[in-house]
Amino acid sequence: GNSSNAPITFRCKRFTHNVAGVEQDLYFIATSLYINPNPSVGWVNFVADNPDFPLVANNANTKIPMTAQVLADLNAVNELVNTTHAYSGETGGDNWKVMADGETGDCEDFALTKAKLLLDKGYPASALHIETAFIEGSLTPNVGHAWLVAQTTGGDYALDLNSNEVVLNSSLKFGDKNFFGRRRQIGSNWAFISPFGWLLN
Secondary structure: OOOOOOOOOEEEEEEEEEEOOEEEEEEEEEEOEOOOOOOOHHHHHHHHHOOOOHHHHOOOOOOEOOOHHHHHHHHHHHHHHHHHOOEOOOOOOOOOOOOOOOOOEOHHHHHHHHHHHHHHOOOOHHHEEEEEEEEOOOOOOOOEEEEEEEEEOOEEEEEOOOOOOOEEHHHOOEOOEOEEEEEEEEOOEEEEOOOOHHHHO
């Protein structure tokens, strides 16, 4: 039931397991994408309210050719949004939005606002995606985080509200804690990019 044209891949792994002295083969089958395409009510509502927003309307997945100017733009946008908006937690439900000048918001609002500024600079929506994850040690209750990822030929860069300097997305942490269950938005769908991330649903 997913409307994306992106392929869904399956992986099968065989394990040999000893049961009461008898070796048996067990097979583990996992699919790669779109087990749960919508991670939050806030995202579902944002898509419904903003169907023409480029990150929602786009279903392509590309990389920006990396240059010194691209890195400078990513850092400038990241720092601008981080320093001109204050963080405020959600009140009254999960609400994703592009922040107006001086408006407060939480992590996904920072990510969407950074995306809007990069889109305004001419960067393609196909290379800009929101990423979400759980924070290590915070599964109960589920505590998550969101940030913007800019995909470049020099690597994927994270524009996070906790740092004014962009970093390679693979090295992003929440303080000293790792992320798990990572998934990245492409259009209105989300793909798991953490090993076995889909097991968390």
